[in-house]
Amino acid sequence: MASLEEEFTLSSAVLSAGSEGLLGVEQSSKTDQFLVTDNGRTVILYKVSDQKPLGSWSVKQGQIITCPAVCNFQTGEYIVVHDNKVLRIWNNEDVNLDKVFKATHGNYFAYVQMFNSRVLSKYTLLFGQDENSVIESFTASVDRKFISLMSLSTDGCIYETLIPIRPTDPEKNQSLVRSLLFKAVVSGNTRHGVAVTVLDQDHIAVLGSPLAASKECLSVWNIKFQTLQTSKELPQGTSGQLWYYGENLFMLHGRSLTVIPYKCEVSSLASALGKLKHSQDPGTHVVPHFVNWETPQECGLGAQNSEQSRRILRRRKIEVSLQPEVPPSKQLLSTIMKDSEKHIEVELRKFLAIKQTPDFHTVIGDTVTGLLERCKAEPSFYPRNCLMQLTQTHVLSYSLCPDLMEIALQKKDVQLLQLCLQHFPDIPELVTCACLKIFLSIADDSLQETDVNMESVFDCSNSVHDEKMEEQTEILQNGFNPVEDECNKCDQELNEEPQAKTKETTSCPVIPKRAALLNAILHSAYSETFLLPHLKDIPAQHITLFLKYLYFLYLKCSENATLTLPGIHPPTLNQIMDWICLLLDANFTVVVMMPEAKRLLINLYKLVKSQISVYSELNKIEVSFRELQKLNQEKNNRGLYSIEVLELF
Numbered sequence: 001m002a003s004l005e006e007e008f009t010l011s012s013a014v015l016s017a018g019s020e021g022l023l024g025v026e027q028s029s030k031t032d033q034f035l036v037t038d039n040g041r042t043v044i045l046y047k048v049s050d051q052k053p054l055g056s057w058s059v060k061q062g063q064i065i066t067c068p069a070v071c072n073f074q075t076g077e078y079i080v081v082h083d084n085k086v087l088r089i090w091n092n093e094d095v096n097l098d099k100v101f102k103a104t105h106g107n108y109f110a111y112v113q114m115f116n117s118r119v120l121s122k123y124t125l126l127f128g129q130d131e132n133s134v135i136e137s138f139t140a141s142v143d144r145k146f147i148s149l150m151s152l153s154t155d156g157c158i159y160e161t162l163i164p165i166r167p168t169d170p171e172k173n174q175s176l177v178r179s180l181l182f183k184a185v186v187s188g189n190t191r192h193g194v195a196v197t198v199l200d201q202d203h204i205a206v207l208g209s210p211l212a213a214s215k216e217c218l219s220v221w222n223i224k225f226q227t228l229q230t231s232k233e234l235p236q237g238t239s240g241q242l243w244y245y246g247e248n249l250f251m252l253h254g255r256s257l258t259v260i261p262y263k264c265e266v267s268s269l270a271s272a273l274g275k276l277k278h279s280q281d282p283g284t285h286v287v288p289h290f291v292n293w294e295t296p297q298e299c300g301l302g303a304q305n306s307e308q309s310r311r312i313l314r315r316r317k318i319e320v321s322l323q324p325e326v327p328p329s330k331q332l333l334s335t336i337m338k339d340s341e342k343h344i345e346v347e348l349r350k351f352l353a354i355k356q357t358p359d360f361h362t363v364i365g366d367t368v369t370g371l372l373e374r375c376k377a378e379p380s381f382y383p384r385n386c387l388m389q390l391t392q393t394h395v396l397s398y399s400l401c402p403d404l405m406e407i408a409l410q411k412k413d414v415q416l417l418q419l420c421l422q423h424f425p426d427i428p429e430l431v432t433c434a435c436l437k438i439f440l441s442i443a444d445d446s447l448q449e450t451d452v453n454m455e456s457v458f459d460c461s462n463s464v465h466d467e468k469m470e471e472q473t474e475i476l477q478n479g480f481n482p483v484e485d486e487c488n489k490c491d492q493e494l495n496e497e498p499q500a501k502t503k504e505t506t507s508c509p510v511i512p513k514r515a516a517l518l519n520a521i522l523h524s525a526y527s528e529t530f531l532l533p534h535l536k537d538i539p540a541q542h543i544t545l546f547l548k549y550l551y552f553l554y555l556k557c558s559e560n561a562t563l564t565l566p567g568i569h570p571p572t573l574n575q576i577m578d579w580i581c582l583l584l585d586a587n588f589t590v591v592v593m594m595p596e597a598k599r600l601l602i603n604l605y606k607l608v609k610s611q612i613s614v615y616s617e618l619n620k621i622e623v624s625f626r627e628l629q630k631l632n633q634e635k636n637n638r639g640l641y642s643i644e645v646l647e648l649f
Contacts, residue, residue: 001264004220005261007253009259010048010051021252024068025243028071032246035071037065043057055092057097086104123175136195137194147164148161158182161179162176179385187210202222237254248260248262337370368390384413392419398424405427414442414452415450421520435521440514442514447511448511454512519571532582547604550579556570
């Protein structure tokens with residue numbers, strides 16, 4: 001169980017922290033000593049166990065330290081840069097920084113080891129639907145295969161990104177996708193910013209104001225179980241900075257440098273039941289819970305026991321090295337059968353981050369099949385994040401995993417259904433209509449809480465349509481005046497209404513997220529023969545709503561026909577007109593009986609009539625061009641002659 005112990009102050013003196021806090025806190029060559037660099041001229045060496053400073057060094061008046069002081073663990077020397085150009089190196093015996101070793105930026109390569117450029121990798125972090133959020137703090141941890149980058153954004157959420165240690169193509173700029181780790185752990189209105197740091201493989205510490213409180217707090221969260229372990233209020237406020245070394249958390253509390261020890265005892269069923277032995281033999285030494293087994297541990301039992309421990313550790317290393325490593329694909333397939341949704345999601349991200357193996361397509365198919373079978377066997381199990389990641393691999397299709405959309409329809413998971421419509425080319429018309437029913441019937445409140453892809457949605461903030469202008473444009477279009485018919489009487493009736501109703505505001509009849517879902521339907525492939533029978537099963541009020549939205553899209557397409565809208569992929573005019581015809585063919589006898597659909601049907605009639613006028617004029621233009629082409633050919637053929645030879649028998 002993770003816990004925060006009683007805090008203590010390292011320095012009660014006022015530090016030159018300024019509004020931006022300290023420059024940094026860094027580990028010294030000894031585990032109990034730390035270098036603290038303020039935001040001015042001073043570096044202080046503290047010993048945490050004694051809670052007192054061991055030394056202090058300052059640059060001259062007028063100079064300013066521009067980066068945190070660090071320690072060379074091989075030599076025990078300290079290094080700092082001031083005024084962005086002067087490097088100083090000193091040790092504990094030095095008193096005056098002005099008299100220690102000095103180097104300017106002209107001869108730094110002498111002291112800085114260059115990294116091998118062959119391992120340089122560049123990545124682009126994709127924010128997805130949270131593109132408006134900004135990273136405020138980040139931290140990282142490393143294991144044998146991945147670098148886990150955790151970032152705390154302005155929306156109060158913590159995201160995780162897995163970076164492979166051995167990239168597939170080091171010379172290519174690769175894209176990385178971040179996934180949500182914790183939702184809304186801090187408030188976005190913290191005065192001095194927020195911070196996050198990794199404590200161990202299962203816990204992170206977050207500094208900031210929780211949503212339920214106004215004071216700043218230091219909170220410890222469990223990554224595996226997604227729970228808050230403990231928290232501590234900081235009433236004097238902080239600088240929004242947090243460091244963690246040697247089971248100690250460092251921060252500025254008020255104007256004082258404060259240390260909060262962090263402990264995490266190993267929990268077990270035996271300890272929970274009170275059956276764990278707490279007594280120890282005299283003279284034994286408790287080994288810390290977090291041990292680096294790559295180095296031998298001195299337990300205070302004598303040289304003989306130490307040598308024996310080394311032999312045991314060497315033997316364990318040999319045994320581990322001789323054991324064959326389980327392939328990531330087999331490990332993933334075994335994980336999905338028994339582990340939790342969160343663990344499955346982590347293992348899946350690791351598998352997708354590594355280089356694609358020859359059996360990649362097969363593993364993806366087996367993984368989806370295994371997850372769907374478990375979903376059917378366990379109704380409470382629904383790993384939607386995993387299913388969405390698998391859908392975005394461009395490997396799946398409806399014929400390969402038909403149960404995927406079936407379960408998504410049962411759960412009314414519109415986000416997953418939208419992804420399937422965008423990525424699956426072989427969705428049956430019956431399933432397409434089932435998706436359409438859900439998209440039209442789901443409540444607006446439910447949609448507001450759902451993240452959907454909005455790339456196909458128009459900006460419908462300022463759309464005003466004047467019926468008189470539309471009528472005039474229609475009559476003068478291409479110089480063609482359509483023949484009057486009986487429906488013109490309806491136009492006259494509408495034009496005789498009060499002036500207040502003449503101007504119709506054509507705002508979008510659905511909220512933007514519903515519009516994005518309906519656009520996914522419009523972009524999907526279908527066959528009219530198989531689609532029409534299923535459209536008759538949709539309720540009339542939903543058909544009317546869909547027709548209103550299609551009419552709105554038609555007007556928007558007319559406005560933006562000549563505009564280039566980057567990042568927006570709305571339905572085409574042909575798709576809009578095809579779906580209007582499909583809906584009217586399938587449901588006209590029902591819609592025409594609805595009084596509230598009268599104006600819509602008249603508008604749709606005028607829409608179709610204007611399209612007929614356009615195509616009629618285009619046909620006339622085409623005929624005119626053909627005639628001109630014939631005349632041009634006759635003109636080019638003048639002055640030419642031919643010789644024909646006749647054979648007489």
